[in-house]
Amino acid sequence: MQTAATAAPRHIAIVMDGNGRWAKRRFLPRLAGHKQGVESLRRCVRACAERGVAVLTVFAFSSENWNRPQDEVSGLMELMGRALVREVPQLMRDGVRLFFVGAREGLASGMRAALEQAEAATAANTRLTLNVCFNYGGRWDIAQAAARLAAGGEAITEESLHRAMAMAHVPDPDLLIRTGGEMRISNFLLWQAAYCELYFSDRLWPDFDEAALDEAIAAFAARERRFGRTPEQMHVAAAAALRA
Numbered sequence: 144m145q146t147a148a149t150a151a152p153r154h155i156a157i158v159m160d161g162n163g164r165w166a167k168r169r170f171l172p173r174l175a176g177h178k179q180g181v182e183s184l185r186r187c188v189r190a191c192a193e194r195g196v197a198v199l200t201v202f203a204f205s206s207e208n209w210n211r212p213q214d215e216v217s218g219l220m221e222l223m224g225r226a227l228v229r230e231v232p233q234l235m236r237d238g239v240r241l242f243f244v245g246a247r248e249g250l251a252s253g254m255r256a257a258l259e260q261a262e263a264a265t266a267a268n269t270r271l272t273l274n275v276c277f278n279y280g281g282r283w284d285i286a287q288a289a290a291r292l293a294a295g296g297e298a299i300t301e302e303s304l305h306r307a308m309a310m311a312h313v314p315d316p317d318l319l320i321r322t323g324g325e326m327r328i329s330n331f332l333l334w335q336a337a338y339c340e341l342y343f344s345d346r347l348w349p350d351f352d353e354a355a356l357d358e359a360i361a362a363f364a365a366r367e368r369r370f371g372r373t374p375e376q377m378h379v380a381a382a383a384a385l386r387a
């Protein structure tokens with residue numbers, strides 16, 4: 144039996160939900176919850192790096208989040224812009240390579256430039272890959288990949304679509320965590336989550352600390368991933384891997 148420490152998933156994806164409720168419980172504006180959410184992300188990035196996780200993908204702003212009140216949307220944009228500049232030195236120290244995943248053309252040009260700068264600055268880091276899904280939707284990703292293949296006259300197959308998608312630079316997620324108690328996908332990683340293990344936490348994102356992450360990793364380690372096979376087949380394969 145593997146322990147949580149040895150079985151840290153290679154790729155963790157997180158729907159960071161619950162910032163608004165965290166703020167509301169403290170009689171604070173929603174934006175205060177989002178600010179605290181950035182702190183929680185910083186802690187989570189470091190914790191994942193320490194645990195040997197190779198890829199962390201987080202949902203920061205969905206295609207549908209534009210429908211929120213204007214002041215919350217502009218507050219979130221500002222927060223993202225500031226975090227991009229402020230966090231780069233720490234990402235460098237922690238060996239984190241940053242990727243932005245989402246529809247860039249929908250963003251202000253200043254924001255796009257900041258994203259590109261942060262990506263370029265961290266491009267040589269290898270300890271942890273951090274994908275920040277921003278102005279992202281799983282349906283957008285499938286549609287943009289199909290459109291690019293069609294424009295190039297390429298056949299649409301599972302492999303070609305996979306290659307054309309915004310997450311082609313990393314393996315599919317192994318564990319998908321959603322905080323905040325809701326049990327839905329909300330248009331996150333629709334294609335890539337085909338076989339990942341789902342884990343729902345009632346903790347609000349700003350309260351999701353190292354202990355909560357370890358609980359999720361331990362739950363993951365106790366799962367049996369079968370990819371369509373039978374338990375018996377999996378046990379034979381595991382025994383063969385041990386002998387090899």
Ligand code: IPE
Nearest residue numbers: 159160161162163164203204
């Ligand atoms: C998630 O927290 C962050 C974003 C969607 C940007 P929410 O803002 O959705 O928090 P709740 O769900 O309202 O508590």
Ligand code: IPE
Nearest residue numbers: 158159160202203204205329
């Ligand atoms: C999902 O959370 C998006 C992000 C965490 C960025 P939402 O709060 O937007 O999801 P719904 O609206 O509850 O499904």
Ligand code: MG
Nearest residue numbers: 160161162323
């Ligand atoms: Mg929410």
